[in-house]
Amino acid sequence: MNHLDLNTVWFVLVGVLFTGYAMLDGFDLGIGALHLFTRKDEERRIMLNSIGPVWDGNEVWLVTGGGALFAAFPNVYATVFSGFYLAFVLLLFALIFRAVAIEFRSKQPMFWWRQMWDIGFATGSIVSALLIGVALGNIAEGIPIDANGEFAGSFLGLLKPYPLLIGITTVALFMMHGAIYGVMKTEGSLHDKLRGWAMNSIIFFVICAATTTMVTLLYVPHMAEQIKSHPWLFSIALANMLSIANIPREFHRGNDWLAFLSSCATMATLMMLFGIDQYPNLVFSQPNPENSLNIYNAASSQKTLGIMLIIACIGVPIVLAYTACIYWIFRGKVKMDRTSY
Amino acid sequence: MDFARRSLRIGLVVALIACVLQAISGDISARGVAKHQPAKLAAFEGLYNTESNAPLAIAGYVNEPDQKVVGLEVPGLLSFLVYHNPHATVEGLDDIPPQDRPPVESCFLFFHGMVAIGFTLLFIAIFGCFFAWRNKLVENRWLLWIMVFSVLGPEIANQLGWFAAEVGRQPWIVYGLLRTPDALSKVVEANTVLTSLILFTFIYFLLFAVFIYLLNHKIQHGPHPDDLVPHGKLALPKNLIHHQ
Numbered sequence: 001m002n003h004l005d006l007n008t009v010w011f012v013l014v015g016v017l018f019t020g021y022a023m024l025d026g027f028d029l030g031i032g033a034l035h036l037f038t039r040k041d042e043e044r045r046i047m048l049n050s051i052g053p054v055w056d057g058n059e060v061w062l063v064t065g066g067g068a069l070f071a072a073f074p075n076v077y078a079t080v081f082s083g084f085y086l087a088f089v090l091l092l093f094a095l096i097f098r099a100v101a102i103e104f105r106s107k108q109p110m111f112w113w114r115q116m117w118d119i120g121f122a123t124g125s126i127v128s129a130l131l132i133g134v135a136l137g138n139i140a141e142g143i144p145i146d147a148n149g150e151f152a153g154s155f156l157g158l159l160k161p162y163p164l165l166i167g168i169t170t171v172a173l174f175m176m177h178g179a180i181y182g183v184m185k186t187e188g189s190l191h192d193k194l195r196g197w198a199m200n201s202i203i204f205f206v207i208c209a210a211t212t213t214m215v216t217l218l219y220v221p222h223m224a225e226q227i228k229s230h231p232w233l234f235s236i237a238l239a240n241m242l243s244i245a246n247i248p249r250e251f252h253r254g255n256d257w258l259a260f261l262s263s264c265a266t267m268a269t270l271m272m273l274f275g276i277d278q279y280p281n282l283v284f285s286q287p288n289p290e291n292s293l294n295i296y297n298a299a300s301s302q303k304t305l306g307i308m309l310i311i312a313c314i315g316v317p318i319v320l321a322y323t324a325c326i327y328w329i330f331r332g333k334v335k336m337d338r339t340s341y
Numbered sequence: 342m343d344f345a346r347r348s349l350r351i352g353l354v355v356a357l358i359a360c361v362l363q364a365i366s367g368d369i370s371a372r373g374v375a376k377h378q379p380a381k382l383a384a385f386e387g388l389y390n391t392e393s394n395a396p397l398a399i400a401g402y403v404n405e406p407d408q409k410v411v412g413l414e415v416p417g418l419l420s421f422l423v424y425h426n427p428h429a430t431v432e433g434l435d436d437i438p439p440q441d442r443p444p445v446e447s448c449f450l451f452f453h454g455m456v457a458i459g460f461t462l463l464f465i466a467i468f469g470c471f472f473a474w475r476n477k478l479v480e481n482r483w484l485l486w487i488m489v490f491s492v493l494g495p496e497i498a499n500q501l502g503w504f505a506a507e508v509g510r511q512p513w514i515v516y517g518l519l520r521t522p523d524a525l526s527k528v529v530e531a532n533t534v535l536t537s538l539i540l541f542t543f544i545y546f547l548l549f550a551v552f553i554y555l556l557n558h559k560i561q562h563g564p565h566p567d568d569l570v571p572h573g574k575l576a577l578p579k580n581l582i583h584h585q
Contacts, residue, residue: 078526100548104555338567
């Protein structure tokens with residue numbers, strides 16, 4: 001990281017957008033993953049309505065992240081979206097089914113109807129989280145890229161142990177994030193249940209995170225090289241560990257909001273570690289590192305990046321403002337009425 | 342019943358306004374196509390020869406081997422619509438190199454199908470508004486039945502218009518810059534694309550069936566009684582409503 005040019009700024013911005021996506025959509029995917037743990041119709045409805053007003057706004061961050069990638073680094077977009085075609089189609093179906101399930105589930109009273117959409121919602125949420133993690137894991141470990149910058153692997157080749165581990169870790173992270181969010185939004189017996197699930201998912205996540213760290217250091221050593229050569233960057237790894245440790249600490253004290261913020265900080269520091277070790281590569285090529293796509297050989301023209309930066313400076317504050325508005329309007333515990341999901 | 346009658350009146354007025362605006366928007370778009378993608382407009386109208394007084398086909402089909410349109414045509418109307426002058430020259434397909442021409446027959450049918458549906462909807466809205474004004478809507482059950490199925494009209498017109506726009510741009514994916522075969526992903530195989538296409542079609546049919554089922558259910562049940570009483574910040578106080 002020698003100097004701050006437009007390419008680096010966009011590398012950071014794409015990272016910020018995906019981090020925002022993880023923090024926001026992470027908890028509603030997590031709520032989805034926990035959905036089938038309760039069998040009571042009323043409780044399932046409360047869980048749905050806790051994310052009801054915000055989940056689609058949260059998914060906008062995925063769209064803007066993908067859009068920014070397309071405009072700023074079109075070669076990466078082309079390689080990844082062509083190479084991961086089937087995986088991304090599956091992700092799209094998972095996202096479609098969970099979205100449709102939220103809308104349709106409570107429109108009919110029949111048990112089979114609601115059960116069908118509930119399963120769709122939970123499966124769609126878990127599969128989405130898993131596939132996002134698997135994609136991230138593949139990018140971290142490196143994927144085969146030929147001299148023309150095209151993906152040279154297969155769909156089944158993406159389901160290697162390391163990406164699958166990252167996928168499961170992502171599911172655990174989102175479940176924990178969603179359970180803490182659920183605790184903040186509910187009261188009564190569901191609140192107590194969610195408290196228990198949050199505790200279990202914190203344990204689940206800590207085990208996954210520890211395993212991922214060990215496996216990464218042992219089998220994907222290139223993910224630690226930047227930190228090795230710049231020891232001060234270890235502070236981010238330390239910050240990551242501290243924020244993970246702070247989640248159960250605040251949660252036990254009943255500071256659910258601080259526990260949620262610690263969970264957000266965990267995601268931010270994880271993404272920073274990921275970004276630092278990728279930089280300046282966007283897609284690491286394994287086994288031929290010289291074919292890697294980086295922020296220079298995969299970028300749009302300087303003019304495009306400059307214009308996009310102006311648009312981002314106008315657009316991002318607007319998105320942040322309306323997001324803050326929505327969360328403020330729907331603050332507090334979920335209240336059900338006739339128009340609820 | 343009173344609720345349905347009032348809703349239908351509002352719906353018909355909105356439909357009439359929307360249909361007129363739609364025609365205006367269509368006119369503006371078509372002139373944009375004439376300016377930026379002349380080959381597409383020529384294919385829409387089956388215009389093989391560049392000519393002044395270019396005719397507009399109201400209904401018909403394209404005889405591709407003989408390169409002519411068979412059907413009802415109004416001379417000069419296409420020139421008038423595009424350039425506001427019935428004698429203006431409109432570029433035909435003969436000005437476009439053969440390898441850069443879109444398939445004419447299908448473009449013509451998609452485009453005219455869309456326009457025909459648009460005008461049918463406009464006439465339904467006009468008839469509907471007329472009978473609603475005369476308070477004779479309920480007696481004309483045939484018109485009500487047409488309205489039930491007219492819900493599908495915009496959907497079909499939308500799809501046809503989309504087909505026309507996409508097929509009409511061929512063989513380009515970016516007009517004049519990038520050909521469709523050159524834009525294919527090199528690593529995505531045809532059978533993979535077919536798989537996703539089948540899955541998408543399946544999902545769309547499934548969602549369409551669920552949509553129709555729920556919509557029908559909602560219509561059969563009518564509005565919730567609580568919704569018939571105005572409430573919220575903008576509603577008049579209850580005592581005022583009773584006085585009216």
